[in-house]
Amino acid sequence: MKCPYCHHDDTQVIDTRVSEEGNVMRRRRRCAHCDKRFTTYERIELSMPVIVKKNGSRTEYESHKLRSSFMLALRKRPVSAEAIDGAIQRIEEKLLSSGEREVLSGYLGELVMRELKKLDKIAYIRFASVYKSFEDISEFAEAIQEISTDKQRAEKAL
Known part of the structure; x- marks a missing residue:
């Protein structure tokens, strides 16, 4: 994997984690040349x-x-x-x-x-x-009212 900062080819994986769903692999990498860190993701294409x-x-x-x-x-x-x-x-x-x-x-x-x-x-x-x-402003008001109603429902559900 090339470093996105210096484009050097030698990077090292320092941490690997699998997402909760198990379909994405997150890797923290470190460049051996410039010592910067970056994250890559592996997923099924x-x-x-x-x-x-x-x-x-x-x-x-x-x-x-x-x-x-x-x-x-x-x-x-x-x-x-x-x-x-x-x-x-x-x-x-x-x-x-x-x-x-x-x-x-x-x-x-x-x-x-x-x-x-x-x-x-x-x-x-x-x-x-x-x-x-x-x-117009009434459409904004309707959207805000919708959010307020959703919030009230969520609070009542608790």
């Missing part, structure tokens, strides 16, 4: 479904697009990189386990909103306002 956009066009699933959507919604929010990785992993697992060769972009958007709602309410509102094309 499966083909993701094609995304069908609202206009009917089709595009390959791209993980970096999903990550950039999360990062934009979570900008300046106190959410860890591990939590974001976990959310993206759960979405990708749902896409793979669906068994579909094509999925609607709307389905992917709903999965993102579900994960953002769990991670950070503000990020959820940010994403939903763009994704659902909010046009």
Whole structure:
């Protein structure tokens, strides 16, 4: 594995962990040349479904697009990189386990909103306002009311 900092070929694995689900291997590595550390992930490579956009066009699933959507919604929010990785992993697992060769972009958007709602309410509102094309303040109010209702239900369940 090449070092992402100095591109040296000699790196050493210093820690290996398996995810709770058992399908991802996380490895901490150290470069023998520059002594910097970095993390790599090993996972089974499966083909993701094609995304069908609202206009009917089709595009390959791209993980970096999903990550950039999360990062934009979570900008300046106190959410860890591990939590974001976990959310993206759960979405990708749902896409793979669906068994579909094509999925609607709307389905992917709903999965993102579900994960953002769990991670950070503000990020959820940010994403939903763009994704659902909010046009006036009443739509923001409805989304906020939905979060408040969910919170009240969760508190009553405890």
